[in-house]
Amino acid sequence: MALETASASTTVLITGASSGIGSEMARQLASRGHGVTLVARRADRLEELAAELAERHKIAATVIPCDLGDAIARAELIEGLRAGPALAGLCNNAGYGISGKLVGNDPDRERQMIELNVVAVHDLTVRVLPGMIERGTGAILNVASTAAFQPLPGFASYAATKAFVLSFSEALNAELSGTGVSCSALCPGPVKTEFATVAGSTMMEDSLPDFTLVSADEVARQAIDAMENGSRTAIPGMANQVQALLGRIAPRSLVLPLAGRISGH
Numbered sequence: 203m204a205l206e207t208a209s210a211s212t213t214v215l216i217t218g219a220s221s222g223i224g225s226e227m228a229r230q231l232a233s234r235g236h237g238v239t240l241v242a243r244r245a246d247r248l249e250e251l252a253a254e255l256a257e258r259h260k261i262a263a264t265v266i267p268c269d270l271g272d273a274i275a276r277a278e279l280i281e282g283l284r285a286g287p288a289l290a291g292l293c294n295n296a297g298y299g300i301s302g303k304l305v306g307n308d309p310d311r312e313r314q315m316i317e318l319n320v321v322a323v324h325d326l327t328v329r330v331l332p333g334m335i336e337r338g339t340g341a342i343l344n345v346a347s348t349a350a351f352q353p354l355p356g357f358a359s360y361a362a363t364k365a366f367v368l369s370f371s372e373a374l375n376a377e378l379s380g381t382g383v384s385c386s387a388l389c390p391g392p393v394k395t396e397f398a399t400v401a402g403s404t405m406m407e408d409s410l411p412d413f414t415l416v417s418a419d420e421v422a423r424q425a426i427d428a429m430e431n432g433s434r435t436a437i438p439g440m441a442n443q444v445q446a447l448l449g450r451i452a453p454r455s456l457v458l459p460l461a462g463r464i465s466g467h
């Protein structure tokens with residue numbers, strides 16, 4: 203088992219725990235007895251969640267406010283972890299999207315998104331892996347998206363960041379075979395969180411049928427199952443599994459216009 207049995211001497215670090223899928227993963231890990239380390243920028247939300255989880259599940263919940271898009275803040279976070287409990291798991295969940303055609307989007311915001319969705323995921327993974335391998339146990343979960351399976355006009359850079367996360371995680375899953383450590387890619391389709399508002403997208407209301415929606419609660423459950431089983435990928439929802447398959451095998455000449463129509467671009 204990649205995610206070891208919950209113990210008072212270990213913790214699972216969840217980035218982006220102040221909202222959406224990250225908050226749900228924290229709740230469910232805590233309900234399974236895991237100590238949790240909650241990371242995001244909004245400290246007030248993290249403190250509130252930590253207090254709720256510690257009270258309800260009698261686990262240790264630690265809060266580390268951090269802008270993961272800032273390389274210095276990230277280095278301090280990683281350094282600070284040395285003094286804490288061993289990491290049983292790392293959920294690289296923090297991320298956001300930017301909708302709209304690339305020309306017209308804010309170039310700085312685009313770069314910051316790549317720093318968070320790609321560089322921070324890579325950085326945290328690379329830095330925690332040696333400790334996990336030394337202990338012979340550990341589970342990394344990187345949150346990709348069904349947007350990873352094909353280019354997505356209207357979300358060009360976002361989809362490319364998630365393609366990185368998927369490719370990186372799948373390769374690592376194979377590289378880590380036999381070490382006791384696993385790396386899984388979680389590929390959610392549309393989930394009602396703050397994601398659409400932050401991305402400036404009305405795609406969920408305008409063009410996605412309800413049957414493609416999966417709740418944050420269900421996505422989190424499948425994420426933690428993937429960590430426990432050391433699965434290579436988890437794609438919550440049948441419709442999303444079909445979309446992922448088509449994204450992988452269908453000719454780009456068919457996929458690109460369809461994807462653009464769904465995203466409204």
Ligand SMILES: NC(=O)c1ccc[n+]([C@@H]2O[C@H](COP(=O)([O-])OP(=O)(O)OC[C@H]3O[C@@H](n4cnc5c(N)ncnc54)[C@H](OP(=O)(O)O)[C@@H]3O)[C@@H](O)[C@H]2O)c1
Binds near residue numbers: 220391
């Ligand atoms: N919802 C969907 O439809 C969907 C679909 C596929 C994949 N995903 C992926 O799922 C993950 C979670 O998204 P969500 O849907 O739960 O969205 P969300 O509700 O907007 O949550 C995003 C989380 O990321 C954190 N975050 C953003 N920028 C950060 C930064 N610079 N430093 C640290 N934390 C930061 C936010 O916290 P603060 O603002 O407090 O920092 C928040 O906790 C993302 O990687 C997203 O790309 C979402």
